[in-house]
Amino acid sequence: MLRTTLQGRCPACGQASVFAGAYRLKATCPSCGVRFERDPGHFLGALAVAYGLGVLAVAALALVLVLRFGLFAGLEWVLIAGAAVIVPLLYRPAKAWWLWWTWAAGFVYRDDDRLSPPS
Numbered sequence: 001m002l003r004t005t006l007q008g009r010c011p012a013c014g015q016a017s018v019f020a021g022a023y024r025l026k027a028t029c030p031s032c033g034v035r036f037e038r039d040p041g042h043f044l045g046a047l048a049v050a051y052g053l054g055v056l057a058v059a060a061l062a063l064v065l066v067l068r069f070g071l072f073a074g075l076e077w078v079l080i081a082g083a084a085v086i087v088p089l090l091y092r093p094a095k096a097w098w099l100w101w102t103w104a105a106g107f108v109y110r111d112d113d114r115l116s117p118p119s
């Protein structure tokens with residue numbers, strides 16, 4: 001899980017990259033055919049995960065800055081700038097992790113896995 005998440009690889013086969021751009025996913029895995037996005041808004045949860053992790057990271061940054069320098073003028077702008085950098089950096093691994101868990105839970109699968117009649 002950790003390897004496929006950090007490398008942005010397909011959770012089903014681990015062979016191909018799932019990303020077609022910085023944040024945009026391919027429609028399907030070129031190696032095994034898993035369709036990554038089943039419904040519109042499938043990855044809103046990844047945004048929430050990245051935001052939550054970003055809040056924790058900015059809180060940790062605030063704690064370090066306040067303990068080191070005390071409350072200083074402009075601290076809020078430093079934290080806003082930190083959040084503007086941290087959250088986008090976390091979005092890609094959060095999206096890959098979101099894809100992994102939705103695959104592990106059975107929400108992401110190949111097109112022909114559920115469309116063929118039971119035999």
Ligand SMILES: [Zn+2]
Pocket residue numbers: 010011012013014015016029030031032033034
């Ligand atoms: Zn695959």
